[in-house]
Amino acid sequence: MEYTSGSASWRDIVGRALRGLLRRRRTGQQPGWSPGVPLIALLAGLLFTTTATTAGGTALREDRRPQLTHLIDERRTQLVAAEDRAARLRDEVDQQAIIVAGRDQPVAEQRARVAANRPAAGFTALAGPGIIIELDDAPRLAELPDGASNDDLVVHQSDVQAVVNALWAGGAEAMSIMDVRVLTTSAVRCVGNTLLLHGEVYSPPFQIAAIGDPNALRQALDESEGVQWFRNAVTHYQVGYRETVEAELTVPAFDGSTTLRHTTVPESAR
Known part of the structure; x- marks a missing residue:
């Protein structure tokens, strides 16, 4: 859209309004405009002029x-x-x-x-038997299940954290999420239905791998209340959950920054 200058826009609109009124009066026809129409035209002209001035020759709705x-x-x-x-x-x-x-x-x-x-701190790769857990969003459904919302159909931060906590409790020696080594300082965050880990964003399905005794790890998952809630959602909302036992599993070394930004002293150490 091109805009004329402010003065030209005003003259155009006012001139058309006055010509229309005079033409109707000369022909003896009953005017069809109410007295408020010229005022509306003047306000419209002011709006267009202001918009043109603000745009400064550019498109206000330019796709950025x-x-x-x-x-x-x-x-x-x-x-x-x-x-x-x-x-x-x-x-x-x-x-x-x-x-x-x-x-x-x-x-x-x-x-x-x-x-x-270094091995205990997570700065070397570790291999051994373990288990892989995969969490996934539900497929697109034509209709939502009764009483369900869209939030019930996606993997949340609490779901990932429940699995991670259960695996640590089950004696996991090393762990990775999306093939990224997880340390004691690692924080799992979800943004929408994506996972934010060590500054990188990952989309589902989310894969969590842990090295340790597979039987102990599976038992810890069975005893986790948060994991049980997610497993129930598999039946009700069709979200994805899969456990795979691996005889030989490799967890990569951590290669990110080890700088601490926040820390507190435990009560026992004070």
Whole structure:
């Protein structure tokens, strides 16, 4: 849509209104306009003029999705580049630490101590028997079950957390969600029906893998109230739940940031 200047718009509308009234009076016809019509025309002209001034020659309803998509892609590229640079810097630090440890006994001792604790901290890959749990949204239904809402048909944060807590309680030695290592500092968050973990977003189905005694892990799942609620939803709302026992399962090492942003001192330590 193109807009004329403000003064031209005003002159056009007022002129048309007056010409219409004079024409009807000269022909002796009964006017069809009420006295309020010219006022409405004037207000409409003011509205169009204000809109044209605000637009400044651009479309007020311009679709900004392409710009947002470009911005997201640009930020994602910058994030990947920053992560690559951080990985290179960590490698350089490790190499320098190895050199220093070769001539400094205390540094060598501390590096050996760190290396011994890396598996328990989740910084090395671990393999062994375990179990895989898969949680999925319900398929699209033509009609919702009686008494159900759309929230009942998707996997929620509480569902994922219930499975994770049950597996830890069952003696899991290592765990991953969507092939990302889970640590004691890991937080599971859901945004809509997507999962946010360590800054990355994942869509269902959500796969949780845990290394440990499969029988103990399955028993812990059976005893979890939150897991039982989700299993009941499988029958009532057709959400997806599957357990798979694996004789040999590999959980990757954690390769993200280990920086703590918040911590508290336990009461027992005060």
